Amino acid sequence: MADLSRRLLLMSAPAGVLAAPALAQAPLTRPIRLIIPWAPGGTTDILGRIVAEPLSQALGQPVLVENRTGASGNIGSDVVAKAAPDGQTLLFGSMSTHAMNHALMRSMPFDGVADFTPLAMLGFAINTMVIHPSVPAQTVPEFIAYARANPEKIAYASSGPGSTNHLCAALLENMTGIRMVHVSYRGGQPAVTDTVGGQTQLFFSAATQTMPHVEGGRLRLLAVTEGARWSRQPNTPTVGESVPGYEMGVWYGAFGPKGMDPALQQRLNVELNRIMAIPAIKERLGGMGVDWAPESTEAFSRRLHADAEKWGALIRRLGIEAS
Incomplete structure (x- = not known):
């Protein structure tokens, strides 16, 4: 009777409603x-x-x-x-x-x-571009201009070769022609710590890791690396707004x-x-x-x-x- 009732229900349902039950047929048994x-x-x-x-x-x-x-x-x-x-x-x-x-x-x-x-x-995971306040740049274009005028004077931190921190900076170098120095750490915490301390000047990392330092004035937020702006920081631009095609x-x-x-x-x-x-x-x-x-x-x-x-x-x- 249960099977009959179900068939009658399906026969009487509008065509557009049948898609959802159809998706539910694949059995998950454990x-x-x-x-x-x-x-x-x-x-x-x-x-x-x-x-x-x-x-x-x-x-x-x-x-x-x-x-x-x-x-x-x-x-x-x-x-x-x-x-x-x-x-x-x-x-x-x-x-x-x-x-x-x-x-x-x-x-x-x-x-x-x-x-x-x-x-x-x-x-x-919202990914941010932050710099030490000693760098005289308030925007991504100003940072690029400063780095271009001072080749290999900017050191950027990463949590290791091939990490997203590393690749974000490498992509920026590749797309703009600037030259910076890569400083690799064993993990994100020492990388952000040295950027806060000024031993390195640039860091790309998750907002959860950088924003407490931005809010405390120890780092300056320039942009996010996604293709769209961060819903919680709508006034913060993306890197791609200044470097067309850039996205991480x-x-x-x-x-x-x-x-x-x-x-x-x-x-x-x-x-x-x-x-x-x-x-x-x-x-x-x-x-x-x-x-x-x-x-x-x-x-x-x-x-x-x-x-x-x-x-x-x-x-x-x-x-x-x-x-």
Whole structure:
């Protein structure tokens, strides 16, 4: 009787309503592993733990967050790359693992593009361009003019060769012709500390790391590196407004193994976008410097391919290798 009632309901439903039930047919029959390839407490881990409970309710199965760290995100990502494409093993990954590691590392256990099914864009970690107040520049054009007039007098900090901090500055050099000095640190904290202290003068990093120093007057915010302005700082320009074509969007995304059923892929995209739009979740992520960026699976796939090509080409051209 239940099956008959369901068939009658579907027969009587308007045509436009049938799409949602159709997406729900892919079976998920046991607890879902949500792999986070980074340590507990980081942005990706927090994202996973925020999303796990509402995703569990939507899918009708427990979603178990599992941190599998190491090798710059490769160990956890490889677990998903080699899993069955049945939706029972998912990944919350980042741009670096899927669009950069293939060029930074001499050997990779997977292809960051070909070995995954892109499910949903989860958001951008707002990435800032900050300088020490001793640098006589209030804007990106003024900074470029100063750096051009003083070649190799500006030192920029990074958390290591091939890090997003490093690549942001290398891209700026590449696109403007300025010459600076790269100072590599073991992690972001000593890099920001030395920029605050004036040992280095330029740092590109997440807003969560830099904004407390900006608000305290110890660093000067010039721009953000995304393609659009930061919703919480709408008067702060993007680097690309002064350097056309410049963009470094440090994104987080949800993936499954390659070969997932398209209906299940679309279902997960719909559910993840719905969850990320929940006001309390948007507000919490915004407080962490993460802007939600809803995309279809097709748009996310295009972004993945484009970023892998863009950053791979730059990394190879500059001869950068991960430390």
